[in-house]
Amino acid sequence: MTSKFETYQKRRLISSYFSVVISIFLVLFLLGTLGLFVINSKKITNDFKENIPMTVFFKNEAKDSVLSNFDTKLKNSLFIKEYAFVHKDSAAKNNVDIVGKDFMEFLGFNPLQNSFDINLKGDYVVADSIKIIEADIKKNEFVSEIIYDKQLVDLVNNNIKKISFWMLVISGFLAVVAMLLINSSLRLSIYSHRFTIKTMQMVGATKSFIRKPFIWRSIKLGLAGSILAIIALFGLVYYVDGLFPSLQIAKDYISLGIVSAGILFVGIIITTISTFFATQRFLNLRTDDLY
Incomplete structure (x- = not known):
């Protein structure tokens, strides 16, 4: 009976970790794609304009x-x-x-x-x-x-201004959504350990001692999601480069390096901050409120 329960708990735990990694991966992949587009927007628009x-x-x-x-x-x-x-x-x-x-x-x-x-x-x-x-x-x-084509030149330049504005708006919106989604996934993951947190606190463990393993685990989950996002982003880059070889996005190693570093940084920072506040919330709850 006990072994079945432990197996069930392990499966739930793995499922929880998997959902967190997938959430981080999807959000960071979207942010990375958008970031790469913003960095290469001038190159993309120039390539279009140079064909007039x-x-x-x-x-x-x-x-x-x-x-x-x-x-x-x-x-x-x-x-x-x-x-x-x-x-x-x-x-x-x-x-x-x-x-x-x-x-x-x-x-x-x-x-x-x-x-x-x-x-x-x-x-x-x-x-x-x-x-x-x-x-x-x-x-x-x-x-x-x-x-x-004078009209096409004016149309292209006017649309570029509009697209640049909306790309900034979408970037800001996605950044907020990314933090909310990752934060929500991590909070659900930590929620399943709320009794463990409170038990450790009751036997005299300090808040920083309790918080440390959760933060370290979240960083590893963030790294896993970030690496998956970078791999998927590189696959997308090589696919787009095959469709539009004149852009040479795959050969722009500086832009790819900046976006990859940004994905890793955002993945680690968001998971660390979200885990800190999530554990802090359960550490400050009374025992009766855990139910």
């Missing part, structure tokens, strides 16, 4: 020397991420491949122009910077037209 192309068309009068000089200018410009020269003959061939008809057959000539497809660095894809770059390029008398 700007096309500079040149007049047919522009000779190879003019195009070569412009190529050199782009190569030495700080605001350029990458660019490519598109010859009008290549543009015509691409048009035939897309449309399926050769428009030059009935026109008798190629109406397209030589052009440069330019991708600006993310920091320069804002309305003011683009206007300055556009004005500088238009100083070249052989430039006939500059095309880029």
Whole structure:
């Protein structure tokens, strides 16, 4: 009979510890994912903005020397991420491949122009910077037209501000929820030991002596949950890196190190503080209140 009861108690204890570790893991994984997103938000937004192309068309009068000089200018410009020269003959061939008809057959000539497809660095894809770059390029008398999606640029920059604000709000909310969930799980775990706590106190054990094993056990549970969260986060990072290799999140070891250290720190601190106050509550209860 006694052995069955002890086995039942052990199972309950293991189940309690398991639920605490899972709670810590889920909360810290969400916080870690959010933290990694916040740290890499600039990289993510820049990657999106750098895919908004700007096309500079040149007049047919522009000779190879003019195009070569412009190529050199782009190569030495700080605001350029990458660019490519598109010859009008290549543009015509691409048009035939897309449309399926050769428009030059009935026109008798190629109406397209030589052009440069330019991708600006993310920091320069804002309305003011683009206007300055556009004005500088238009100083070249052989430039006939500059095309880029102005509305998309404004839309992206406005949405980035909104997303950044809401990410901060969500981060704060999740941090509070994390503390409440972990605190609740640990309190339930310690609740099952309330009679043990009171018995130790009645035989003369000091509060710090009683509290120490509970805090140490909570730290180990916090470490277990934190390690699981870090492993899951690394798995998510490598998955996202496979989908968006240009971001190179998996190779950003500094950001990964900061988030991993933050997860460990938060896991240990929250479990320690929660256990301290939970044990303190039962230590201050009267024996009759335990029931």
